[in-house]
Amino acid sequence: MAGDHIGVSEIGSMHVGGRTATLTGLPTKDIKFTPTxxxxxxxxxxxxxxxQMYLQYVKLYEPFRRAPYPLLMMHGGGLAxxxxxxxxxxxxxxxxxxLKAGHDVYFADAMERGRASWARYPEIFTSEPIFRTKKEAWELFRIGPKYDVSPPVRDAYPGGQFPVxxxxxxxxxxxxxxxTNDAPTLAAYEAAVQKICPCVIVVHSQGSTFAYNVARKFPDKIKAIVGVEPSGALDPDKVDMAPLKVIPLLFVWGDKIRETPRWVQIQAPLKKMISVQLKQGGVADEFDLPQMGINGNSHMMMMMDRNSDQIAKLINDWLQKRGLVK
Amino acid sequence: MAGDHIGVSEIGSMHVGGRTATLTGLPTKDIKFTPTxxxxxxxxxxxxxxxQMYLQYVKLYEPFRRAPYPLLMMHGGGLAxxxxxxxxxxxxxxxxxxLKAGHDVYFADAMERGRASWARYPEIFTSEPIFRTKKEAWELFRIGPKYDVSPPVRDAYPGGQFPVxxxxxxxxxxxxxxxTNDAPTLAAYEAAVQKICPCVIVVHSQGSTFAYNVARKFPDKIKAIVGVEPSGALDPDKVDMAPLKVIPLLFVWGDKIRETPRWVQIQAPLKKMISVQLKQGGVADEFDLPQMGINGNSHMMMMMDRNSDQIAKLINDWLQKRGLVK
Structure with a gap:
């Protein structure tokens, strides 16, 4: 599966979705664009x-392609x-x-993030942006139990896979x-899926809300959803889960979830969604990594941890069993 | 030079430069990050x-590489x-x-833009961001002489190469x-050049200020600079241009510059810089496209116009003459 190179027919990008907004009545400003x-x-x-949102893609040269559908990779919150x-x-x-495993790959920057760009607030986006501190990332992403600025503390979990x-x-x-941007973000993902799918979604964390919702709307276009510690679920008491029955779902969970009350809370609605999917005869497989003997993976870091290839291979093998890669 | 595919050994990215900023004394907020x-x-x-800034790169598989140094492509203002x-x-x-012509390529998102991310203002960035209206882009980038919202006017230049x-x-x-971010942007580009060069710079518009300054500081690391309608110059009365003597400079100018007073103004300091470079025995070639019989190219759009391949080939031929691609 490895190899020292890949054949690529095209690397490219596109913006999809979005709308025109018109601002009026704002004061002009006198600005010096450079000091001189x-x-x-x-x-x-x-x-x-x-x-709008941004999609970057790499399309393999035919002899290197071994998957019938491209992957659409959807990042998590506060990331691109x-x-x-x-x-x-x-x-x-x-x-x-x-790519080396033979998948064409599309990478999203969701609306408001990275190359998707963002719009004036409060005139267009209706709230203020939120910036994640290092403390929040360290503790929320389960690098370790405690981070402080003063006096400086960076307690990491022993045996963690992330290079601290x-x-x-x-x-x-x-x-x-x-x-406050969930509705237009979902609309942009819907535009993306209509443009580039059928596809397989690999989604991380907060991106999962959009992945499950877009799948509900276009179940024929989504051939599987790999949730890498998804943090947003569909609520089966509020929305019809029936369209998801035909879509195989995989959930990959890292280490230290059970020890972290906030993560138990985040996971609970996902567990409920899994049980409904199973009850309706659909596929909802779970890779609970520590239960499989793979220790030390944190929330954000499965794709950044030392053993990232090991986790990717587990996912690729699962896709292979479902005929989604040769 | 064309071909239906390229061999790629690595597609990747990195963030370079930047620093840690610490905020204190701000109020907390209660927030729901996803609906569930x-x-x-x-x-x-x-x-x-x-x-920090963001660099994405594509490294060719050895048999596909025909250039001794990678290209570093630096975008213009309000873009990524x-x-x-x-x-x-x-x-x-x-x-x-x-890539097809055999260059490894690095693409920057300058500090504050795209995947480089941005920081809170006014606490870290000291001013407000500026958003470019469609009217400003249409007129400044020389798509046409006039754009208005109400009543709607989109006057395009006849024979323009940009698909309006x-x-x-x-x-x-x-x-x-x-x-207000020029100094840290330059610092981030300096970090980039130290990390990835020797290289050839291809720079557009406002990026040129950073390109010429970084070349002045690291002349041994920059093998040529292709300025695609550069809009920021070094002032030979204020800075020493001597380090640039060893660096071949190319300037590519589109159509309708002479007819646009603001562009004549923008171009003037570049023309001065060119004459100093020539006087000191350096290379400063100019491709004035309309004088070469290539009409209709606007400021921003040489890489987006219908004839973008034609302009790229002129540049690649110039690099070839200088031994910078086989």
Whole structure:
């Protein structure tokens, strides 16, 4: 499956979804674009393209392709498509792994993140952005139980797979997020799926809300969903799960979830969704890594941990059993 | 030079440069991050990684590489590395052209743009971001002489190479910019050059300020600079141009510059810089496209225009004459 190179027919990108927003009634501003340039009057009133998302893709040269459908990789909250690229420690990550395994791959930057761009607030986006601190990332992503600035504390879990000396490098990947953009983000993902699928979705964390919802709407276009510690679920008491019956679902869980009350809370609605999927005769497989003897994987880091290839191989083998890669 | 595929040994990315910023004294907020997740108290006080930039790269498999140094492609203002990717009309652009021509390619998202991410303002970035309206882009980038919202006017230059029906699609690529970030942006580019060069720089528009300054500091690391309508110059009265003597410079100018007073103004300091480079015995070649019989290319769009391959080939031929590609 490895090999020293891949044949590529096209690397490219596109923006999908979005709309035109028009601003009026805002004051002009006099701005110096460089310290030495004259003042320019800037008028913010006018038209903007907003709420689009960005998709980057790598299409394999035919002899290198072994999967019937491309992967659509959807990142988590406060992050962008960079999640799947080179690891903070410089090692090769899931982008190259799945390309070498023969999948065409699409990588999303969800609306508001990374190359998707973002729009003025509060005029277009209706709330303020949220920036993730290092403390929140360290503790929420289960690198370790405690992080403090002053006095400095970086307690890591013993045996963790994430290279903690690369934590600051990882934090450079973080992007701001809004919590009021779920509807247009889902709309942009729907536009993406209509444009590029049928496909297999690999989704991480907060991206799962969009993945499960888009699958409910276009069940014929989604051939499987691999949830890498998904953190947003469908609520079977509120929405009809029936369309998902035909879509094989995989859930991959890292270490230290049971020991972390907030993660038990996050996981609970996913567990409920899994039981409904099983009850309706659908596929909902779970890889609980510590129960499989694979220890030390944290929430965000399965694709960045030392053993990222091991986890990717488990996923690829699961796809292979379902005929989704040769 | 064409061919139906390329051999790729690695697609990857890295963040370079930046620093840790610490915020204190800000109020906390209670936030629900996904519809099914519990309310979380968010404390914005703490540590952040800021001012880094993003570099994406494609390294060719050895038999496909024909250039001794990689290209470093630096985008212009209000844009990101997407500039070089698939065109708004869906056609292949300079990323694929130069890969097929045998260059390894690095694509920057400058600090504050795209996947480089951005930081809170006014606490870390000291000013507000600026968003470019469609009117400004249409007129400044010389798609046409006039754009208005109400009543709607989209006057395009006759014979223009940019597909005007894809203008809205192009505008989805735009990202906000700050006017107070030049120093850390240059610092991040310096970190990039130290990490990945020797290299050849291909730079567009506002990126040129950083390209010429970084070359002045590391002249042994920059083997040539291709300025695609550069809009920021070194001022020979204020800085020493001597280090640039050993670096061949190419300047590519599109159509309708002479007819546009603002562009004559923007070009003037570049012309001065060119004359100093020539006077000191350096190389400063100019491709004035309309004077070469190539009409209709606008400022931003040489890599997005219908004839983008034609312009890329001129540049590649110039690099070939200088021994920078076989």
């Amino acid at each position: 340039s004259p003042v320019t009057r800037v008028d913010p009133n006018g038209e903007y393209e907003v709420e 498509g960079v999640t799947w690229e080179t690891k903070p420690d410089g090692g090769s990550s899931w982008q190259m792994f799945f 000396d690369k934590f600051d490098q990882f934090m450079k990947q973080g992007v701001p997020r809004w919590v | 997740s519990p309310v979380t108290r968010v404390d914005p006080n703490g540590e952040y990684e800021v001012e 590395g997407v500039t070089w990717e698939t065109k708004p009309d869906g056609g292949s652009s300079w990323q694929m052209f130069f 029906d894809k203008f809205d699609q192009f505008m989805k690529q735009g990202v906000p910019r700050w006017v």
